[in-house]
Amino acid sequence: MKSANTPPGAKAPAHLMKQMTGLAFMQGMLDGTLPHAPIAAVLKMEVTHVEHGRVVFEGTPEASYYNPIGSVHGGYAATLLDSCMGCAVHTLLPAGRGYSTLEFKVNFVRPMTGQTGRVRAEGRVIHPGNRAATAEGHIYDSAGKLLAHGTTTCLVFPL
Secondary structure, eight states, rough: OOOOSSSOOOOOOOOOOOOOOOEEHHHHHHTSSOOOOOOHHHHHHHEEEETEEEEEEEOOOOOGOOTTTBBHHHHHHHHHHHHHHHHHTTTTTTTTTEEEEEEEEEEOOOOOOOSSEEEEEEEEEHHHHSEEEEEEOOOEETTTEEEEEEEEEEEEEEE
């Protein structure tokens, strides 16, 4: 995982969120000049691609994420999708604007286990509204099989 010269669990200074466009902010996370969100370290996920209206996260599910029935908890896929979809919305925001997830829906297509290997979560903006933006996301395994997909609505607001 690429990382800035910041301690574990650090987050980007609030003043940068106000001064940088969402695209520049996300590119800073990608190139390591800004720290990743603290949850990225917990779930061992990373931003691997950033462009206008699209963000990709990757991670490797592991047995420590299992639910009681022996597969990776759905919260792992939900977190990957929430992250890639919300960050895709973030790439379209001008400086001084932020977002928060209002709601999201996830469809689980195939289970993940500790043997699934690296997964890719791709988020893409559907509608870049001024007050509410929507996006979709898909999670694929290394063979390109769909594991989960979802949609989100994000509230857009001044910082």
